[in-house]
Amino acid sequence: MTDYTLETEDGRREALRRMLTIRQFDTKAGQYFADGEIPGFVHLYIGEEAVATGTCAALEPDDLIASTHRGHGHCIAKGLDPDLMMAELFGKRDGYCNGKGGSMHIADVESGMLGANGIVGAGPPLATGAALSIDYQDRDQVALAFLGDGAVAQGQVHEAINMASTWDLPAIYLIENNHYGEATPVENQHNVSQLSDTAQAYDIPGVTVDGMDVTAVDEAVGEARKRARAGDGPTIIEAETYRYHGHYEGDEQNYRTDEELEQWKQRDAIDAFRDRLLDRGELTDDEFEEMQAAVEETIDDAIEYAQNSEYPAPEEAYDDMFAEPVPEIEQFATRPRADGGPNGGER
Amino acid sequence: MAAQAQFDGEQTETMTVRESIRQALREELERDDDVYVIGEDVGAFGGVLEVTGDLYEEFGGERVRDTPIAEAGFIGAATGAAATGTRPVAELMFSDFAGVSMEQIMNQMAKMRYMFGGKTDMPVTVRTTEGGGMGAASQHSGTIHTWIGHFPGLKAVAPGTAAAAKGLTKAAIRSDDPVFVFENKMIYEQRGEVPTDPDYTIPIGEASVEQAGEDVTVVATQRLVGESLDVADDLAGDVSVEVIDPRSLYPLDTETIVESVRKTGRLVVADESPVSYGTHAEVVSRVQEEAFFSLDAPIQRVGTPDTHMPFSTPLEQEVLPDGEGVTNAIRKIT
Numbered sequence: 001m002t003d004y005t006l007e008t009e010d011g012r013r014e015a016l017r018r019m020l021t022i023r024q025f026d027t028k029a030g031q032y033f034a035d036g037e038i039p040g041f042v043h044l045y046i047g048e049e050a051v052a053t054g055t056c057a058a059l060e061p062d063d064l065i066a067s068t069h070r071g072h073g074h075c076i077a078k079g080l081d082p083d084l085m086m087a088e089l090f091g092k093r094d095g096y097c098n099g100k101g102g103s104m105h106i107a108d109v110e111s112g113m114l115g116a117n118g119i120v121g122a123g124p125p126l127a128t129g130a131a132l133s134i135d136y137q138d139r140d141q142v143a144l145a146f147l148g149d150g151a152v153a154q155g156q157v158h159e160a161i162n163m164a165s166t167w168d169l170p171a172i173y174l175i176e177n178n179h180y181g182e183a184t185p186v187e188n189q190h191n192v193s194q195l196s197d198t199a200q201a202y203d204i205p206g207v208t209v210d211g212m213d214v215t216a217v218d219e220a221v222g223e224a225r226k227r228a229r230a231g232d233g234p235t236i237i238e239a240e241t242y243r244y245h246g247h248y249e250g251d252e253q254n255y256r257t258d259e260e261l262e263q264w265k266q267r268d269a270i271d272a273f274r275d276r277l278l279d280r281g282e283l284t285d286d287e288f289e290e291m292q293a294a295v296e297e298t299i300d301d302a303i304e305y306a307q308n309s310e311y312p313a314p315e316e317a318y319d320d321m322f323a324e325p326v327p328e329i330e331q332f333a334t335r336p337r338a339d340g341g342p343n344g345g346e347r
Numbered sequence: 348m349a350a351q352a353q354f355d356g357e358q359t360e361t362m363t364v365r366e367s368i369r370q371a372l373r374e375e376l377e378r379d380d381d382v383y384v385i386g387e388d389v390g391a392f393g394g395v396l397e398v399t400g401d402l403y404e405e406f407g408g409e410r411v412r413d414t415p416i417a418e419a420g421f422i423g424a425a426t427g428a429a430a431t432g433t434r435p436v437a438e439l440m441f442s443d444f445a446g447v448s449m450e451q452i453m454n455q456m457a458k459m460r461y462m463f464g465g466k467t468d469m470p471v472t473v474r475t476t477e478g479g480g481m482g483a484a485s486q487h488s489g490t491i492h493t494w495i496g497h498f499p500g501l502k503a504v505a506p507g508t509a510a511a512a513k514g515l516t517k518a519a520i521r522s523d524d525p526v527f528v529f530e531n532k533m534i535y536e537q538r539g540e541v542p543t544d545p546d547y548t549i550p551i552g553e554a555s556v557e558q559a560g561e562d563v564t565v566v567a568t569q570r571l572v573g574e575s576l577d578v579a580d581d582l583a584g585d586v587s588v589e590v591i592d593p594r595s596l597y598p599l600d601t602e603t604i605v606e607s608v609r610k611t612g613r614l615v616v617a618d619e620s621p622v623s624y625g626t627h628a629e630v631v632s633r634v635q636e637e638a639f640f641s642l643d644a645p646i647q648r649v650g651t652p653d654t655h656m657p658f659s660t661p662l663e664q665e666v667l668p669d670g671e672g673v674t675n676a677i678r679k680i681t
């Protein structure tokens with residue numbers, strides 16, 4: 001549930017808490033990945049927290065989001081449970097996807113989170129489809145796709161935005177421009193100087209905002225949401241931001257300098273928003289310390305939950321392929337292992 | 348004919364495959380408000396092969412929706428829509444265009460339910476046309492159902508009769524799984540008896556014995572069902588041919604096929620897809636696993652000989668599998 005808004009003091013504190021939660025979640029995810037407890041790949045959101053948090057502050061609880069490979073921040077901002085998220089990263093049965101998705105495919109359709117996505121640029125068509133469902137059934141929702149700067153080069157992103165703008169669907173395309181598409185700088189991948197300029201091709205609004213400023217993101221998404229609900233169609237928002245970690249954990253990051261990273265950290269979104277709340281008297285240093293401690297506890301609990309969860313039983317690999325199961329798969333789920341089969345028969 | 352006998356006691360009417368598919372769409376649009384048709388030129392134009400026809404006039408542009416020429420976009424949108432509460436029926440004009448949309452098919456539509464631990468349904472139907480025979484050349488004549496049958500997470504049906512076309516299309520639309528309906532474009536005008544019951548569906552994964560026989564089993568799909576039935580008629584009194592339309596390619600009704608081969612001891616698999624690494628091989632493999640010791644002769648494959656579909660009529664006729672090919676295959680093993 002995206003049940004906070006930057007309109008109220010409580011909401012602003014909640015936004016800060018979510019940004020801290022994202023950072024702490026991903027800090028721990030990075031550590032446990034390095035330790036080998038989390039398998040596969042992880043793509044950390046650290047540095048970009050204001051984008052997901054500002055976006056979800058402007059969305060209503062029932063709104064739908066399509067995410068990216070760098071999706072943990074979107075999940076937390078959307079209100080997913082860190083326990084179930086961490087269990088999923090650990091490959092445990094109690095995870096959001098029962099251990100079948102992992103970091104790159106974490107999803108909770110029930111909560112409006114239509115999935116992280118391992119394919120760059122695949123989310124926007126899904127969000128267009130979600131907006132089509134909303135429009136078709138006349139529901140009071142919008143669908144928002146997060147996409148990276150790299151995804152803007154993908155053909156299917158163009159197809160998705162063209163369709164939504166032609167049909168005036170209640171969609172928002174939020175480009176998280178962290179300035180590198182994997183290891184290649186954004187200027188080496190696109191001819192436009194601002195990625196939001198692509199909106200001109202669809203005759204829809206395109207705005208660029210400071211993605212290190214949670215309020216700026218919230219305002220832009222709020223405007224886009226109003227437009228979408230008024231039946232005027234989609235908006236492209238480009239949020240300029242920066243990831244403090246590599247594209248994936250273990251990335252050598254030989255494509256950027258320490259100085260550049262330090263410059264962005266000077267503008268850290270969490271520090272800036274905390275300072276603003278302190279200046280405005282909406283938060284005290286003590287309260288912030290308490291908040292930070294509580295967040296650390298939440299994530300420690302999530303780690304503990306994940307570690308204590310069971311792995312799925314091997315035969316669960318055969319579940320969830322179809323609503324109506326097929327004998328082709330059932331036969332392997334039920335056969336005695338000694339009978340062999342396409343995967344050998346050894347467990 | 349066995350095909351008629353199977354509707355004993357049911358009210359039927361004669362119609363073409365094209366009409367039966369349109370009737371299926373019409374009935375499902377009437378039955379369920381969440382169902383809608385999307386695709387290129389499916390609206391006022393009526394579909395490039397005239398399948399959607401007058402549905403636009405009847406249901407309007409919201410429910411019979413024209414899309415831009417953007418197969419990745421609208422197949423992706425159908426996928427996203429299916430995950431969020433509606434039941435799109437997408438028309439992919441020619442199956443060759445699946446290449447354009449394959450990312451959304453293979454990485455999104457096919458995988459979402461599984462990757463999400465079963466926590467989403469994917470009630471999307473993709474109708475598409477296959478097959479050579481009208482001089483449409485290599486990019487509009489392909490038979491690609493093997494890709495879809497091969498890819499985990501997708502179901503594939505390929506009707507060979509008007510009744511199957513209606514029953515399978517309706518079953519696909521009612522299914523909470525992604526189902527591809529492969530329509531061979533050369534049989535749109537083929538007529539057959541079709542049950543009129545608006546709840547007539549064919550369970551996905553159930554084959555049909557279209558013609559009972561004793562000497563050889565022909566598992567034939569799409570256009571080759573009708574051609575094999577003609578072959579069976581021609582050979583009657585000489586060779587008794589059993590013709591099975593699997594109707595559903597994935598899941599595949601192994602039991603009906605195996606039971607037939609146990610009886611006949613001989614098998615011909617006739618499918619328009621390229622013969623290598625494909626649909627034929629899947630049928631053959633299942634039969635040898637289950638009925639190896641019932642076989643009296645090597646199994647024969649009839650299909651496209653691994654070329655693309657050429658344009659010029661004599662070239663196209665050379666590579667297109669047909670009744671003659673089925674006859675030759677039967678002759679070789681009987």
